[in-house]
Amino acid sequence: EVQLVESGGGLVQPGGSLRLSCVGSGFTFSDHYMDWVRQAPGKGLEWVGRIRAKGNGYTTEYAASVKGRFIISRDDSKKSVYLQMNSLRIEDTAVYYCTRLTAYRYFYYMDVWGKGTTVTVSS
Amino acid sequence: DIQMTQSPSSLSAFVGDRITITCRASQSLKSYLNWYQQKPGEVPKLLIYGASILQSGVPSRFSGRGSGTDFSLTISNLQPEDFATYYCQQTSSPVFSFGPGTKVDIK
Numbered sequence: 001e002v003q004l005v006e007s008g009g010g011l012v013q014p015g016g017s018l019r020l021s022c023v024g025s026g027f028t029f030s031d032h033y034m035d036w037v038r039q040a041p042g043k044g045l046e047w048v049g050r051i052r053a054k055g056n057g058y059t060t061e062y063a064a065s066v067k068g069r070f071i072i073s074r075d076d077s078k079k080s081v082y083l084q085m086n087s088l089r090i091e092d093t094a095v096y097y098c099t100r101l102t103a104y105r106y107f108y109y110m111d112v113w114g115k116g117t118t119v120t121v122s123s
Numbered sequence: 124d125i126q127m128t129q130s131p132s133s134l135s136a137f138v139g140d141r142i143t144i145t146c147r148a149s150q151s152l153k154s155y156l157n158w159y160q161q162k163p164g165e166v167p168k169l170l171i172y173g174a175s176i177l178q179s180g181v182p183s184r185f186s187g188r189g190s191g192t193d194f195s196l197t198i199s200n201l202q203p204e205d206f207a208t209y210y211c212q213q214t215s216s217p218v219f220s221f222g223p224g225t226k227v228d229i230k
Contacts, residue, residue: 113167
């Protein structure tokens with residue numbers, strides 16, 4: 001079964017840091033770009049960022065709202081992707097989803113989603 | 124960054140109705156537009172990619188069309204399980220973005 005499982009969420013104070021992890025199974029993890037998406041309570045989906053595969057140099061992209069504060073990395077030997085979140089703000093409170101990016105021709109889409117992990121930033 | 128808008132923000136419909144949700148981009152996406160469905164308490168699910176390509180396993184009552192800046196998602200013969208929030212997503216830019224969502228509920 002193709003699956004993504006996130007972990008690492010929790011309560012953190014403003015200005016603090018947290019590291020989320022996501023483990024993939026049931027597919028060739030190293031072949032895929034991996035994205036993070038978040039959803040604040042009662043709000044819509046917000047794309048957070050991406051890490052590409054080894055063949056594309058493990059390069060990353062970030063949303064403007066998190067650029068300079070969040071870092072995405074991966075360890076293909078562990079079939080894992082990570083989201084290091086620094087200088088956390090109250091507005092970073094959300095459920096964070098790990099997603100698999102699949103490509104068909106030049107079309108990219110998120111076809112596998114984890115169940116999410118909750119991050120709460122509060123004093 | 125590319126901005127996405129959706130209309131309406133919410134709509135009420137009867138089972139069996141045909142509904143259309145529109146999505147507009149701030150610049151041309153060609154056909155790099157996806158649609159997702161999210162039911163309350165559930166994880167988003169991919170419905171359509173490439174503006175009109177139905178994801179495997181998605182019922183044929185869902186269809187997508189459009190290119191450039193204007194897109195639409197149509198659900199024919201609305202079923203009880205289709206009441207959910209629908210999001211468009213642009214993948215034209217390396218920095219993806221989602222629309223604000225359209226909530227579809229029962230009339």
